[in-house]
Amino acid sequence: MTERLQPGDPAPAFTLPDADGREVSLADRKGRKVIVYFYPAALTPGCTKQACDFTDNLDLLAGAGYDVIGISPDKPEKLAKFRDKEDLRVTLLADPDKQVLESYGAYGEKKLYGKTVVGVIRSTVVVDEEGRVERALYNVKATGHVAKIIKDLGI
Secondary structure, X not given: OOOOOOOOXXXXXXXXXXXXXXXXXXXXXXXXXXXXXXXXXXXXXXXXXXXXXXXXXXXXXXXXXXXXXXXXXXXXXXXXXXXXXXXXXXXXXXXXOOHHHHHOOOEEEEEEOOEEEEEEOOEEEEEOOOOEEEEEEEOOOOOOXXXXXXXXXXX
């Protein structure tokens, strides 16, 4: 079982390609707060709802000093389709090797329709300006999750 991150832990560093194949690093965001969310698959109903919720609230989150990065095991081409089809404005990164997903505790055993399967655990990690974990939320729901984060962060 993958270790889950705890508040105060250093956020694992990453550099991954975005939907256009450009490299994006967590280190590029030093000095800003970052909401990193992990989702199973682009272009699926729950993941679309979650990505659209983040996009709809992006101005509010950015105004409070937060960047938003979504990470899935999809390839950049699929992320580009997802972004274009849904008019997404959040940064979407591809982690087909699942190394970043695993380092954040967002990949492993989970329950799906009563069965234990291995896959992406829908998770959100809030990283502070110093690159430390402020909050780590696992097994979150796709719907209503963004509103809950906004409330919890006091935005």
